[in-house]
Amino acid sequence: MAQIDGQWDCEVDSPMGKQQSLLTLTASGTGFAGVASGPLGSVEITNGQVLGDQLSFKMAITLPMPMTLDCEARLIGDDRIEGTVDTGAFGRFPLRATRRG
Known part of the structure; x- marks a missing residue:
């Protein structure tokens, strides 16, 4: 299983x-669980699944509007995650994260 424990600085390119x-x-x-914390607050990461280097998880956000984000990504090495965030009607956006020190 991919070693995902820890803190990751994440960036999503959105509209x-x-x-x-x-x-x-x-x-x-x-699998895995967690929390995403940012300027709009914190949200629980749920349904975290790991298959080899492939990750999937969900986040139910309330701001700027209520929606569930479906995330699919790949762990690259031990220090990067790259994938997409599917917002449903608003489309899919790139997600990148790097492990904190």
């Missing part, structure tokens, strides 16, 4: 500009 957050991830069984 509202670059959205930055801190992901705090903790492995649990064959």
Whole structure:
């Protein structure tokens, strides 16, 4: 299983500009849980799944409007995550994260 425990500086390119957050991830069984914290507050990371170097997870946000974000990504080496955030009707946007020191 990919080693995802830790803190990750995350950036998503969205129509509202670059959205930055801190992901705090903790492995649990064959999956993971965590929290994404940013300027609009914190949100729980749920349904975290790991298959090899492939990651998927969800975040139910309330700001700027309520929606569930479906995230799919790949762990690259031990220090990068790259993937997409699917917002449904608003489209898919690139996600990049780097492990904190």
